[in-house]
Amino acid sequence: MSEQTARDAKELHWLVRPSTIRKLWWWGCGFLAVLTLADLVVHGHSYFWIDGTFGFYSWYGLLTCAAMVLFAKGLGVFLKRDDTYYDD
Amino acid sequence: MTTSIPPALILVLGGLVLPFLGGRARAAWILVLPLVTLALVWALPDGPALTVAYLDYELTPVKADNLSRLFATIFSIMAFAGGLFALNQRRVYELAAAFVYAGSAVGVAMAGDLITVFVFWEMMAVASTLVVWSAGTRSSYRASIRYVMVHLFGGVILMVGIIAHVADTGSVAFGPMRPETFGTWLMLIGFLVNAGAPPLSAWLPDAYPEASWSGTVFLSAFTTKAAVYVLLRGFPGAEILIYVGLYMIFYGIIYALLENDMRRILAYSIVNQVGFMVTGIGIGTEMALNGAAAHAFAHIIYKALLLMSAGSVMFMTGKRKCSDLGGLFQSMPLTTICGGIGALSISAFPLTSGFISKSMINQAAADEHMALAWLLLTAASAGVFLHAGIKFPWFVFFQKDSGLRPPDPPWNMRAAMILFAVLCIGIGVLPGPLYAILPYPVDYAPYTVAHVVHMLQLLLFAGLAFFLMLSLMKRTLTITLDFDWFYRTFGVSVVRFLLRVFGPVDRKARRTGLVAFGRVVHQIYRHHGPAGALARTASAGNMVFWVIVMLAGYLVIYFI
Numbered sequence: 001m002s003e004q005t006a007r008d009a010k011e012l013h014w015l016v017r018p019s020t021i022r023k024l025w026w027w028g029c030g031f032l033a034v035l036t037l038a039d040l041v042v043h044g045h046s047y048f049w050i051d052g053t054f055g056f057y058s059w060y061g062l063l064t065c066a067a068m069v070l071f072a073k074g075l076g077v078f079l080k081r082d083d084t085y086y087d088d
Numbered sequence: 089m090t091t092s093i094p095p096a097l098i099l100v101l102g103g104l105v106l107p108f109l110g111g112r113a114r115a116a117w118i119l120v121l122p123l124v125t126l127a128l129v130w131a132l133p134d135g136p137a138l139t140v141a142y143l144d145y146e147l148t149p150v151k152a153d154n155l156s157r158l159f160a161t162i163f164s165i166m167a168f169a170g171g172l173f174a175l176n177q178r179r180v181y182e183l184a185a186a187f188v189y190a191g192s193a194v195g196v197a198m199a200g201d202l203i204t205v206f207v208f209w210e211m212m213a214v215a216s217t218l219v220v221w222s223a224g225t226r227s228s229y230r231a232s233i234r235y236v237m238v239h240l241f242g243g244v245i246l247m248v249g250i251i252a253h254v255a256d257t258g259s260v261a262f263g264p265m266r267p268e269t270f271g272t273w274l275m276l277i278g279f280l281v282n283a284g285a286p287p288l289s290a291w292l293p294d295a296y297p298e299a300s301w302s303g304t305v306f307l308s309a310f311t312t313k314a315a316v317y318v319l320l321r322g323f324p325g326a327e328i329l330i331y332v333g334l335y336m337i338f339y340g341i342i343y344a345l346l347e348n349d350m351r352r353i354l355a356y357s358i359v360n361q362v363g364f365m366v367t368g369i370g371i372g373t374e375m376a377l378n379g380a381a382a383h384a385f386a387h388i389i390y391k392a393l394l395l396m397s398a399g400s401v402m403f404m405t406g407k408r409k410c411s412d413l414g415g416l417f418q419s420m421p422l423t424t425i426c427g428g429i430g431a432l433s434i435s436a437f438p439l440t441s442g443f444i445s446k447s448m449i450n451q452a453a454a455d456e457h458m459a460l461a462w463l464l465l466t467a468a469s470a471g472v473f474l475h476a477g478i479k480f481p482w483f484v485f486f487q488k489d490s491g492l493r494p495p496d497p498p499w500n501m502r503a504a505m506i507l508f509a510v511l512c513i514g515i516g517v518l519p520g521p522l523y524a525i526l527p528y529p530v531d532y533a534p535y536t537v538a539h540v541v542h543m544l545q546l547l548l549f550a551g552l553a554f555f556l557m558l559s560l561m562k563r564t565l566t567i568t569l570d571f572d573w574f575y576r577t578f579g580v581s582v583v584r585f586l587l588r589v590f591g592p593v594d595r596k597a598r599r600t601g602l603v604a605f606g607r608v609v610h611q612i613y614r615h616h617g618p619a620g621a622l623a624r625t626a627s628a629g630n631m632v633f634w635v636i637v638m639l640a641g642y643l644v645i646y647f648i
Binding site: 013015016028029031032035036038039042043044045047048050055056057058059060061062064065066068069070071072073075076079080081082083085086 | 338341342343345346348349409415417418454455457459462463466467470471474486489536537538539541542543544545546547548549550552553554556557560561564565566567568569570576577
């Protein structure tokens with residue numbers, strides 16, 4: 001790292017420094033893993049067969065959100081217009 | 089006949105006086121009126137408090153029970169916090185209109201008969217239009233006209249429904265109904281128009297973001313939640329509402345994901361949240377109805393909080409597009425924290441108000457073994473975090489640095505945000521007081537270890553999905569076409585097409601008709617005009633001559 005980039009990194013707010021963001025990713029992913037493993041000890045009442053599967057809420061949240069983003073992206077292909085579309 | 093002061097009138101009449109006040113008197117008036125309303129609402133005993141004979145009917149303009157008190161309470165609290173937030177709004181008419189609007193919403197909540205509901209319903213439409221209008225821009229004027237058209241249309245449907253229902257039953261009483269007759273169907277449709285239900289949902293994201301930085305805060309609270317109230321009162325357990333509600337939920341998420349305007353993101357998310365309530369009303373069990381009512385209460389607070397934070401950003405920067413914003417957390421820490429608390433509440437994070445209200449609706453779906461509805465509601469809970477819980481704060485307060493360094497807004501705006509942020513957390517940590525004023529006894533414990541862990545899994549993995557797919561969410565300078573395209577573009581094109589095709593035909597037909605008509609007029613004029621044979625004046629001598637001729641003729645005929 002050159003001196004210039006080191007100084008830029010210092011001037012950035014600590015929350016948006018690349019090193020902080022890297023740490024946030026590691027800690028975040030670690031927490032997600034622990035949270036999913038908590039299913040081994042926490043047994044809630046299951047109402048349907050699917051919500052009793054291991055880590056249901058984790059994978060269901062991830063997959064449905066990915067599906068919603070992709071669906072929105074697909075719909076956007078047909079329905080997106082410039083934001084001046086309705087201007088005269 | 090019983091009498092008492094209708095709580096609604098305090099805000100309605102007080103609002104009309106507002107433009108004539110200035111300085112401290114105005115500020116005091118703004119803050120005291122909602123509190124007086126709140127006190128009056130809670131002073132009312134259960135049952136009719138005011139009855140008036142009108143035509144052949146006995147109206148009940150004020151009638152209190154748990155459900156009406158709950159909604160009148162949150163409407164009054166909202167008027168207070170909204171008034172506090174808007175104290176430094178220079179357009180005096182906006183707050184006057186907003187208070188009439190809030191008062192009319194209280195009026196709907198306390199109405200014991202359908203005619204009173206309708207009167208306050210229409211007052212809400214007019215007052216809310218003025219709130220949009222008072223932003224004073226050309227786009228807000230045009231949006232307000234589109235907005236009022238949709239609402240007057242919905243109002244006419246509601247009125248025809250009420251008339252048909254009263255003709256059927258002979259009663260104006262407002263109580264639980266089933267959508268089985270012409271009248272009840274039309275009333276249900278009229279109510280749903282204001283709830284932001286399909287196909288007309290577009291009125292909401294079209295009009296609300298065009299209001300001023302403070303106007304949108306008021307708009308987010310009353311119209312849709314008054315609609316939730318009348319659905320709760322009038323159509324609990326109507327199955328069709330489950331499907332309507334689920335559609336609204338996903339419509340809100342998908343459109344919000346595509347949106348660039350920060351306040352329009354939040355407007356779409358109103359439709360999404362009202363969808364949860366409508367679904368709960370459709371499920372119709374006591375748990376579900378309690379959930380819908382509690383969620384409306386919590387929603388008004390956190391949605392107003394989110395829009396206050398967005399309004400503060402707009403007030404300080406003059407910008408509203410995500411693509412122009414970012415990095416504001418550095419100079420607006422309080423706004424960021426309050427907006428963040430609103431975002432966590434709408435996402436139903438543990439220890440926030442959304443957690444203790446929305447989960448009752450999901451629980452009701454599970455209790456009734458509605459597998460599909462439950463799966464969709466659960467996916468939608470994750471989706472809420474995606475579009476409102478992270479997307480809004482991320483693009484406004486974090487993401488790339490826009491270089492903007494505005495400070496936090498003036499004290500009154502900060503105070504309003506702090507008040508609602510405290511309420512979001514307070515209701516989440518201590519749900520007891522809210523549960524105690526719900527329409528039915530509550531038998532539900534939101535804080536179990538499993539529930540907290542599962543909710544955290546669902547939400548945090550939704551967050552992971554957001555950051556993994558961030559490149560797909562890059563903000564673009566675009567809007568997304570919605571149903572309003574039909575009346576903003578398609579309808580206009582149809583009219584232009586008809587003019588082009590039938591214009592010449594019409595012109596020719598009219599010209600031919602005009603020529604033919606001219607000929608007829610000319611003939612009439614020829615005979616009856618001043619110079620016409622039938623209109624010529626004749627002298628008296630002439631007349632005597634012809635009388636003599638006639639009499640002579642008569643004599644001749646007589647003698648023959």
